[in-house]
Amino acid sequence: MSRREELASNLDAVHDRIRAACDAAGRDVAEVGLVVVTKYFPASDVRLLADLGVTDVGENKHQEAQGKAAECADLGLRWHFIGGLQSNKAAAVAGYADVVESVDRLKLVPGLSRGAGERGAVVDCLVQVSLDPPGAGGRSGADPAQVPELAGAIAAAEHLRLVGVMAVAPLGEPPLPAFERLAQVAATLRADHPEARMISAGMSGDLEDAIRCGATRLRIGSSVLGTRPSIQ
Ligand SMILES: *Cc1c(COP(=O)(O)O)cnc(C)c1O
Numbered sequence: 001m002s003r004r005e006e007l008a009s010n011l012d013a014v015h016d017r018i019r020a021a022c023d024a025a026g027r028d029v030a031e032v033g034l035v036v037v038t039k040y041f042p043a044s045d046v047r048l049l050a051d052l053g054v055t056d057v058g059e060n061k062h063q064e065a066q067g068k069a070a071e072c073a074d075l076g077l078r079w080h081f082i083g084g085l086q087s088n089k090a091a092a093v094a095g096y097a098d099v100v101e102s103v104d105r106l107k108l109v110p111g112l113s114r115g116a117g118e119r120g121a122v123v124d125c126l127v128q129v130s131l132d133p134p135g136a137g138g139r140s141g142a143d144p145a146q147v148p149e150l151a152g153a154i155a156a157a158e159h160l161r162l163v164g165v166m167a168v169a170p171l172g173e174p175p176l177p178a179f180e181r182l183a184q185v186a187a188t189l190r191a192d193h194p195e196a197r198m199i200s201a202g203m204s205g206d207l208e209d210a211i212r213c214g215a216t217r218l219r220i221g222s223s224v225l226g227t228r229p230s231i232q
Helices: 003-025 043-051 062-071 087-093 108-118 144-156 175-192 207-212
Strands: 033-037 056-059 078-081 099-103 123-128 160-166 198-200 217-220
Touching (some): 003 033, 003 043, 003 207, 056 062, 099 108, 099 160, 108 123, 108 144, 123 144, 144 160, 160 175, 207 217
Parallel strands (some): 033 217, 078 099, 099 123, 160 198
């Protein structure tokens, strides 16, 4: 099987899972967008995916993302930055990312807005919410109590648009209750910012639970591209 055929077949299987999960949840499949996470895989795969109809790709490391976005600039893809972000890299990330899904602290906002403005763009931002028990450390994300202030700062930034929340299911807990908590955080956010409707949740292992809890965007890597090299 060629790489193209392999990716096509994996994509079909993911779309089947999404359809089945939407049916089970009584949701319209058109409400659920797909970002294919291409981290660790070459630009040649991004090119094949674009040819197979993928419109949105996700990356989690600045240097890798910047290089691939430049190499694939002719494809008209939307680039989602989904990784941990250093504040001194924020402006650079907003120089190529159309969407930054991992805004988890106030310090990132000025740099993101400046980078977007320098490029003459408006960058969509999601507040990354920690679904870990308070004080657990570990995964990144704003504590739910910090979301209103962070969301307000994004909404007030000249070159940023607040579009919703993003989260990764915590380790050591089933994803469903965590995604239910995320849905609550998202509902609270929408009360203040009705336009911020996006809920980015669900990866290869838990997309069904995410769809059940109202996710409107999935970030799928390994189910489309295959197993990544060991370190993440
Ligand atoms: C890598 C990554 C994904 C994709 O994970 P898979 O399990 O490979 O589907 C989704 N979201 C984030 C934030 C990631 O870093």
